[in-house]
Amino acid sequence: MNYRCAHRWAFPKWGGELIEHSDDLAAPAGREVTVRVTHCGMCHSDLHVQAGGFDMGGGKLSSLERAGTKLPVTMGHEIGGEVVELGPDVKDVKLGDKVIVYPWLGCGECMVCERGDDHLCPRASRNLGIQLPGGYADLVRVPHERYLVPIGKLEPARAATFACAGITAFGAIRKLDPLDAEDHVAIIGCGGVGMTAVALYSATASARIIAIDPDPAKREAALAHGATMAFDPNEAGAAKTIGKACGFNIAGAVDFVGSESSSSLAVNLVRRTGQVIIVGLFGGEFRMPLPMFALKSLRISGSYVAGLHELRDLVALAQRATLPQIPLDLRPLAGVNQALDDLTKGRVVGRVVLQP
Ligand SMILES: [Zn+2]
Ligand SMILES: [Zn+2]
Numbered sequence: 001m002n003y004r005c006a007h008r009w010a011f012p013k014w015g016g017e018l019i020e021h022s023d024d025l026a027a028p029a030g031r032e033v034t035v036r037v038t039h040c041g042m043c044h045s046d047l048h049v050q051a052g053g054f055d056m057g058g059g060k061l062s063s064l065e066r067a068g069t070k071l072p073v074t075m076g077h078e079i080g081g082e083v084v085e086l087g088p089d090v091k092d093v094k095l096g097d098k099v100i101v102y103p104w105l106g107c108g109e110c111m112v113c114e115r116g117d118d119h120l121c122p123r124a125s126r127n128l129g130i131q132l133p134g135g136y137a138d139l140v141r142v143p144h145e146r147y148l149v150p151i152g153k154l155e156p157a158r159a160a161t162f163a164c165a166g167i168t169a170f171g172a173i174r175k176l177d178p179l180d181a182e183d184h185v186a187i188i189g190c191g192g193v194g195m196t197a198v199a200l201y202s203a204t205a206s207a208r209i210i211a212i213d214p215d216p217a218k219r220e221a222a223l224a225h226g227a228t229m230a231f232d233p234n235e236a237g238a239a240k241t242i243g244k245a246c247g248f249n250i251a252g253a254v255d256f257v258g259s260e261s262s263s264s265l266a267v268n269l270v271r272r273t274g275q276v277i278i279v280g281l282f283g284g285e286f287r288m289p290l291p292m293f294a295l296k297s298l299r300i301s302g303s304y305v306a307g308l309h310e311l312r313d314l315v316a317l318a319q320r321a322t323l324p325q326i327p328l329d330l331r332p333l334a335g336v337n338q339a340l341d342d343l344t345k346g347r348v349v350g351r352v353v354l355q356p
Contacts, residue, residue, distance in 0.1 A: 001138075003034055003085045007356075008137035009336050010072035014052035014065065017337050018136065021072075025141055027085075033093060033142045034085035035101060039160040040135035041078030042339055042352040044191060045281055049075055049130055050340065055283025057260070069131055076135030076354070077103035077128055080160030083148070090145045099148040100159050100315070101140065102308045103128035108144060116309035135160075136336055138356040147308065149315050157328055157353045161192070162314050164305060165326075165351055169197035169256075170314045171306025172279045176252045179207035184246040186210045186269050188233070189256035189280055190218040192351035195225060195326045197254060202226025203323050210246060212238075212265070217349050221327060233261070239268045250274060254303075260284040267298065276300045326350045 004025045009018040028034055048054050050073075053062040065071075079101040083093050093099065105128065106113045106121020113121050126143070128134045133141070142148060151159040176185060185205075187198050190213040198209055202225065211222030211230040219230035231242050243250070251274055253266035258280025266276045267288055276298065278286075292298060317323070327350030331339050339352050 001036070001084075003036075003139060006133070006137050006139040006141075008074040008133055009333060010074040010133070010136070011050055012072045014071070015050065018075075018340075020334075023133070025139065028087040028141065030087045031089045031144045031146075032087040033083055033090060033145050033148060035079065035081040035099065035140045035142055035148070036084045037079055037081040037135050037138055037140055037356050039080040039157045040076040040333070040354045041161040041163070041165060041192075042076075042336075042343060042354060043078060043164050044193075044343060045164075046075045046129075046340065047344055048281060049073065054281055057283065057285030064130070073130065074133040074136055075129045076137065077130070078160045078163045078165065078353075079103065079128065079135035079140055080151070080156045081140070084139070093145050093148050093150070097148070098151050098156060100151055100163050100311070101128060101135070101142055102147040102149060102311050103134065103163055104305050105132070105143065105147065117307040119305045119307060136333060136354065149311055151315060152319060154315070154318055157330060158325065159315065159318070160353060161196070161328070161351050162311060162318070165192045165196045166314050167306035167311050168193050168279060168303070169200055171310055172254050172256075172277050172303040173197055173201045173205070174310070175277055175301065175303055176205075176254070176275060179205065179251050181206040181208070182249070183207040183251040184210050184249055186212055186242070186250050186253040186266065187222070187227070187256065188212045188253060188262050188266055190215075190222045191256065191348075192326065193279070194256035195221060195350060197256065198222050198227050199225045199323055199326055203321060204317075207251065208246075210242060210250065212242070215346065221349060225326065233265055239265055242269060252277065254279060256280045258282045260286070264288070267292065267300070270296070270298070273297045274299070277303050279303050328353050330355060
């Protein structure tokens with residue numbers, strides 16, 4: 001295989017289909033590394049990237065183009081593979097290492113990046129699969145070896161999904177207060193990320209999990225992965241039904257949808273002093289009567305992916321504990337457009353993982 005020519009599936013215009021093309025790669029410099037992609041997970045946020053931005057509510061859209069993202073865009077930020085080429089200054093990884101790639105790169109130089117919170121870098125976003133070419137390709141160039149995490153004996157398809165679904169779920173549930181076994185946590189939205197959160201939370205904490213999703217297949221899967229009860233949010237009077245079933249004792253709600261209706265359900269569900277954590281990027285506006293903050297002593301926060309150090313922690317956790325496994329849907333990379341379409345239409349249970 002020629003490691004200086006990448007075959008990438010990219011969209012040449014916003015909202016357009018992905019087309020395969022080849023790009024020449026220069027020799028890796030400094031501490032750059034080339035990874036041969038064996039697996040790349042597909043994320044719901046790819047649909048927003050492909051569309052060119054996020055729904056900010058009130059008819060407003062954020063624009064990746066105005067924020068400096070250049071076409072064509074090669075998406076794919078859950079990258080797993082094998083190290084095949086090293087820059088001259090690489091010290092800590094070697095050819096043949098099986099790795100996953102941390103894709104949420106910042107400037108790489110500031111204090112925030114240095115402590116491993118590259119995803120919160122105040123200076124720059126250089127995410128693989130958005131600003132830099134991602135894993136819908138046979139080869140990926142990684143700007144620094146420190147973004148590679150060795151997976152040891154972990155199953156590579158599953159480990160690849162840790163880079164977004166895994167750490168997004170992990171980073172969000174880590175923000176929850178320690179809770180008792182009688183407490184309840186609501187997980188709203190049981191797609192790939194929400195389902196991972198159900199599995200990780202049930203493996204690492206004792207509070208009861210309430211899974212909330214309109215799709216019966218996803219509710220079923222959530223119950224199989226550690227949820228104690230599951231509800232359809234679209235049923236009339238859902239908030240009341242759910243509250244009653246939990247003795248109105250829901251300590252935290254993690255919203256993996258991030259829509260107007262899911263965020264308002266989250267706020268309604270939690271008890272006084274409850275925590276609401278908004279993770280999903282579906283979009284819209286958040287509206288709430290202001291007195292609710294005080295009357296309920298509410299705490300509302302957001303959670304965006306997680307740091308490089310959290311990816312390392314998650315890999316270590318997966319290596320020492322058997323985590324309940326969310327379903328994977330392995331497909332060839334050449335079927336990427338069909339897979340995106342299936343994801344748009346909600347026809348995917350668990351996580352799609354593409355293979356070049
Ligand atoms: Zn993602
Ligand atoms: Zn930085």
